[in-house]
Amino acid sequence: xxxxxxxxxxxxxxxxxxxxxxxxxxxxxxxxxxxxxxxxxxxxxxxxxxxxxxxxxxxxxxxxxxxxxxxxxxxxxxxxxxxxxxxxxxxxxxxxxxxxxxxxxxxxxxxxxxxxxxxxxxxxxxxxxxxxxxxxxxxxxxxxxxxxxxxxxxxxxxxxxxxxxxxxxxxxxxxxxxxxxxxxxxxxxxxxxxxxxxxxxxxxxxxxxxxxxxxxxxxxxxxxxx
Amino acid sequence: xxxxxxxxxxxxxxxxxxxxxxxxxxxxxxxxxxxxxxxxxxxxxxxxxxxxxxxxxxxxxxxxxxxxxxxxxxxxxxxxxxxxxxxxxxxxxxxxxxxxxxxxxxxxxxxxxxxxxxxxxxxxxxxxxxxxxxxxxxxxxxxxxxxxxxxxxxxxxxxxxxxxxxxxxxxxxxxxxxxxxxxxxxxxxxxxxxxxxxxxxxxxxxxxxxxxxxxxxxxxxxxxxxxxxxxxxxxxxxxxxxxxxxxxxxxxxxxxxxxxxxxxxxxxxxxxxxxxxxxxxxxxxxxxxxxxxxxxxxxxxxxxxxxxxxxxxxxxxxxxxxxxxxxxxxxxxxxxxxxxxxxxxxxxxxxxxxxxxxxxxxxxxxxxxxxxxxxxxxxxxxxxxxxxxxxxxxxxxxxxxxxxxxxxxxxxxxxxxxxxxxxxxxxxxxxxxxxxxxxxxxxxxxxxxxxxxxxxxxxxxxxxxxxxxxxxxxxxxxxxxxxxxxxxxxxxxxxxxxxxxxxxxxxxxxxxxxxxxxxxxxxxxxxxxxxxxxxxxxxxxxxxxxxxxxxxxxxxxxxxxxxxxxxxxxxxxxxxxxxxxxxxxxxxxxxxxxxxxxxxxxxxxxxxxxxxxxxxxxxxxxxxxxxxxxxxxxxxxxxxxxxxxxxxxxxxxxxxxxxxxxxxxxxxxxxxxxxxxxxxxxxxxxxxxxxxxxxxxxxxxxxxxxxxxxxxx
Numbered sequence: 036x037x038x039x040x041x042x043x044x045x046x047x048x049x050x051x052x053x054x055x056x057x058x059x060x061x062x063x064x065x066x067x068x069x070x071x072x073x074x075x076x077x078x079x080x081x082x083x084x085x086x087x088x089x090x091x092x093x094x095x096x097x098x099x100x101x102x103x104x105x106x107x108x109x110x111x112x113x114x115x116x117x118x119x120x121x122x123x124x125x126x127x128x129x130x131x132x133x134x135x136x137x138x139x140x141x142x143x144x145x146x147x148x149x150x151x152x153x154x155x156x157x158x159x160x161x162x163x164x165x166x167x168x169x170x171x172x173x174x175x176x177x178x179x180x181x182x183x184x185x186x187x188x189x190x191x192x193x194x195x196x197x198x199x200x201x202x203x204x205x206x207x208x209x210x211x212x213x214x215x216x217x218x219x220x221x222x223x224x225x226x227x228x229x230x231x232x233x234x235x236x237x238x239x240x241x242x243x244x245x246x247x248x249x250x251x252x253x254x255x256x257x258x259x260x261x
Numbered sequence: 262x263x264x265x266x267x268x269x270x271x272x273x274x275x276x277x278x279x280x281x282x283x284x285x286x287x288x289x290x291x292x293x294x295x296x297x298x299x300x301x302x303x304x305x306x307x308x309x310x311x312x313x314x315x316x317x318x319x320x321x322x323x324x325x326x327x328x329x330x331x332x333x334x335x336x337x338x339x340x341x342x343x344x345x346x347x348x349x350x351x352x353x354x355x356x357x358x359x360x361x362x363x364x365x366x367x368x369x370x371x372x373x374x375x376x377x378x379x380x381x382x383x384x385x386x387x388x389x390x391x392x393x394x395x396x397x398x399x400x401x402x403x404x405x406x407x408x409x410x411x412x413x414x415x416x417x418x419x420x421x422x423x424x425x426x427x428x429x430x431x432x433x434x435x436x437x438x439x440x441x442x443x444x445x446x447x448x449x450x451x452x453x454x455x456x457x458x459x460x461x462x463x464x465x466x467x468x469x470x471x472x473x474x475x476x477x478x479x480x481x482x483x484x485x486x487x488x489x490x491x492x493x494x495x496x497x498x499x500x501x502x503x504x505x506x507x508x509x510x511x512x513x514x515x516x517x518x519x520x521x522x523x524x525x526x527x528x529x530x531x532x533x534x535x536x537x538x539x540x541x542x543x544x545x546x547x548x549x550x551x552x553x554x555x556x557x558x559x560x561x562x563x564x565x566x567x568x569x570x571x572x573x574x575x576x577x578x579x580x581x582x583x584x585x586x587x588x589x590x591x592x593x594x595x596x597x598x599x600x601x602x603x604x605x606x607x608x609x610x611x612x613x614x615x616x617x618x619x620x621x622x623x624x625x626x627x628x629x630x631x632x633x634x635x636x637x638x639x640x641x642x643x644x645x646x647x648x649x650x651x652x653x654x655x656x657x658x659x660x661x662x663x664x665x666x667x668x669x670x671x672x673x674x675x676x677x678x679x680x681x682x683x684x685x686x687x688x689x690x691x692x693x694x695x696x697x698x699x700x701x702x703x704x705x706x707x708x709x710x711x712x713x714x715x716x717x718x719x720x721x722x723x724x725x726x727x728x729x730x731x732x733x734x735x736x737x738x739x740x741x742x743x744x745x746x747x748x749x750x751x752x753x754x755x756x757x758x759x760x761x762x763x764x765x766x767x768x769x770x771x772x773x774x775x776x777x778x779x780x781x782x783x784x785x786x787x788x789x790x791x792x793x794x795x796x797x798x799x800x801x802x803x804x805x806x807x808x809x810x811x812x813x814x815x816x817x818x819x820x821x822x823x824x825x826x827x828x829x830x831x832x833x834x835x836x837x838x839x840x841x842x843x844x845x846x847x848x849x850x851x852x853x854x855x856x857x858x859x860x861x862x863x864x865x866x867x868x869x870x871x872x873x874x875x876x877x878x879x880x881x882x883x884x885x886x887x888x889x890x891x892x893x894x895x896x897x898x899x900x901x902x903x904x905x906x907x908x909x910x911x912x913x914x915x916x917x918x919x920x921x922x923x924x925x926x927x928x929x930x931x932x933x934x935x936x937x938x939x940x941x942x943x944x945x946x947x948x949x950x951x952x953x954x955x956x957x958x959x960x961x962x963x964x965x966x967x968x969x970x971x972x973x974x
Contacts (some may be wrong), residue, residue: 036829064736076682116634128389135469137865156685163306187897201515205511206330206753207516207753207755209326209330209518210330210514210753210755211755212515212518212519212522213325213326213330213363213518214325214360214755214757215359215360217515217518217519217522218519220522224394225545225548226548226549226552226554227554228552228557228646228647228649228650229552229553229554229555229556229557229647229653230558230560230647230648230649230650231554231650232648232650232653233646233649233659233754235548235552235646235758239359239360240357240358240359240360240761241357241360241757242544242548242757242758242759242760243751243755243756243758244642244649244754244755244756244757244758245754245755245756246653246753246754246755248754249753249754249755
């Protein structure tokens, strides 16, 4: 795309809108456009004139609007950017569709081709990555929904969780692991000692007491609810 | 009788899996059965004759794993790895299979001939837990025999399986525990190398060695280094480890543990169907009270207080019976034997000395009964949980609590129980303060003195205060030690809280009996010997001139015609007393007492107490025994108990009694305890420091107490 073809963000919105209307109805009328863009008829006229000047649309007042081949290519590019961004938000970042669509609308004009291409490639890579794939992504979604990777010591009595990592090394690490604290193990915090320090958890069908100092070494994912 | 063939069987399993109870159920020699993780630090052996075999049992320490991070794990690991046992019986708690199977995976790797004893099967049935034995056997490659050590069921079947496994009549193909693909590849490479070393592979399973090398295990390294294959291993190993770590993106040892847990979990899920969690909720319900944020601590203190109340209140009646029995025995012996050295030795030496100690048996029995009960119910572990914060603050560990409580019974097992503390600083600091936890042998001294100088209504409270004072000194000392000589990070607190179990009456009584027997044996041997020695040093050398002089004076009194018979007898008795006292002064004991008198005078002690305290180095009970001997010699009137004699002796008052109690509470424990300290501490420097510290603490605090008490009382 040449520099001459570079148009403003709002004009890109117009051409994108025309593209969608044309796709639905074969041809667009200024009134449809004003409705879709939620703007006054007068601003539509100005924008259409500018697009016509750049030879992206065929436009004469009071007639229907169609895209020129160059306009169609330009519009397709904008739409592609929008969809790619939206998909990335939904699939990889686990944002819901509506919010993703709105964000894509704002970002599609400014994101460069290189970055966009990389985002698309990244989304593809994540989906097919050997140890990742759909599981990995659903893990991330899960992770985002909970948004509560925390230390075991931060949990309160009654909280349930799953161990995600044991950071301690050496003797403490080995002790914790020997007692069954490995990643993926569900547990429940039962209580704190009367003086507040060691905590008691239920894990692998038995009761284990450990100091907060040790519990700090254990990363957990808190389960929602009690 | 025909020689029986011996099979050596090692019992291995988690703490609280009922290993020791099973050992008792099989061998019949009853050991201490507790609910505290790691109660079996020592190696216990026993045997049973079954069919044409003598099955020799070795009870290995209970461990959760055999990574050899603790002495217990090392003992267990070495015993099995070095094939010292013909058969390994892996005891697992059927109600907590998932966790128990983790150790099983490690045992299987050592590839011994193994039988799995699924213990607590009575509870398993009660909880309606369904176990697929066939499947479990297939997965573990070992026979799984349901047993109940408490109900004594399944024992025959277990022995039968042991024998048949020994005779190779049971062979179940054993699949190896498989690890992640990456690890398996590294293992295959290492195993290939190790197998080229025929002698090494014959001694140790190459696969186990390979796994252990990946886990960076010191023992495996030292084994490999000693073998010729090391030349080739040395070059390859770092590369294999590096590649593996790069592929796994986590520590290799951690992944290996994770894989083992995964196997254990898988085996559990595949074979066990749980109906309900009733047992857990009972435990949970008790815990919600016992470990309650508000109630937990007061309840803990109350339980401890209760034990001491029971010890004192219920112990007093039988104690008095026993004391009067020994007085009776002394009188009878005195009446039957002719006057002379033999009578004096028997009556004043042996009966007075041993009797004084045995009289306190009821108190000691009750104390041990209470502690055993707490231990076997599972409360002891909770107590550690409740007090850990406080103990951690003073620089000790919640686990220090158990040795310290054991110290209330006897310092010897208490020092040994410190082995469960792996951190050197933690262990030595705990050992240093154990002498201040008043041991059972000191109890007679307190009971005697409190009984003699304080009203009965106050006695239990004073006794409790004495114990609290010992604890206070221990706490302050611990804080001092951890701030000065034993600096550094302490051991992590990661501890199982066992499910509450009601111990059988039989097992609690049995433990009490073991304690009583140990105490009586001590009374029968050490204390008997010390009583004789004390009698000798109190009676020799004899000052013949002195006896002659007094005999002449008694003669003179008797010749006196002006006095009536009653006055004469009284005067003669007074003279006899004077003679005995002077004779004692003249003896070795008297001389020693005199020598140390200037040092103990500021504490309110005279030379007689000096003699008693010196004799107390041999054993604390001997303090009472010696006082018994000294006073028996010092007075020749009507037989009365030592308590009464002390009460009526004008040389003593409550201030001295308090000072003496504090001194006995704090000064260096008996010879046997000190030698065990030396053994466990392992450094002469520490042992000397320990003697010096306890003596200094005793002197300073007794001095302070005596001077204060004198001012107020």
